[in-house]
Amino acid sequence: MKPDDFESQLQRQPLRGLPAVWRAEILSAAQEAVAQAEPVKPLVPVSWWRELLWPCPQAWAGLAAVWVVIFGLNWANNRPAEGQTLMARRELTPEERMAFIEQQRLLASLLEAQVVVSPPPPAEKIHPPRSEVDVDRRRAYRKISETFFV
Numbered sequence: 001m002k003p004d005d006f007e008s009q010l011q012r013q014p015l016r017g018l019p020a021v022w023r024a025e026i027l028s029a030a031q032e033a034v035a036q037a038e039p040v041k042p043l044v045p046v047s048w049w050r051e052l053l054w055p056c057p058q059a060w061a062g063l064a065a066v067w068v069v070i071f072g073l074n075w076a077n078n079r080p081a082e083g084q085t086l087m088a089r090r091e092l093t094p095e096e097r098m099a100f101i102e103q104q105r106l107l108a109s110l111l112e113a114q115v116v117v118s119p120p121p122p123a124e125k126i127h128p129p130r131s132e133v134d135v136d137r138r139r140a141y142r143k144i145s146e147t148f149f150v
Helices: 003-012 020-036 048-053 057-078 082-089 094-114 132-149
Strands: none
Touching: none
């Protein structure tokens, strides 16, 4: 019998139904298994930051608290003092403005007098170190050339 003949013979046979007793047993076993199974939790995507913080959340919380304190101290120190804000708001009198301009001129003249540009030092020729190996090699070449080429 060829495989094609076998397949055609199977196609001609009518399908038998499942016995009602077996069907009832299979369905009751499946329903019991579903009732006894634990409810499936929906999959929640785990964010990368939870994976990062999970090993020791107390340490990370402490580090965050330290950063909050650092930012608070930085903010507290950057606020101008009461006297500084009053001086910044006050207009300068013409005499004070002239004194300030004179101070700036004096400072500029002092800085120009102190700035002295010196030429760069001359570059020295750096010779590579000579070793005894080179001297021995030269002596050997001389001996060879005197021996064979003289």
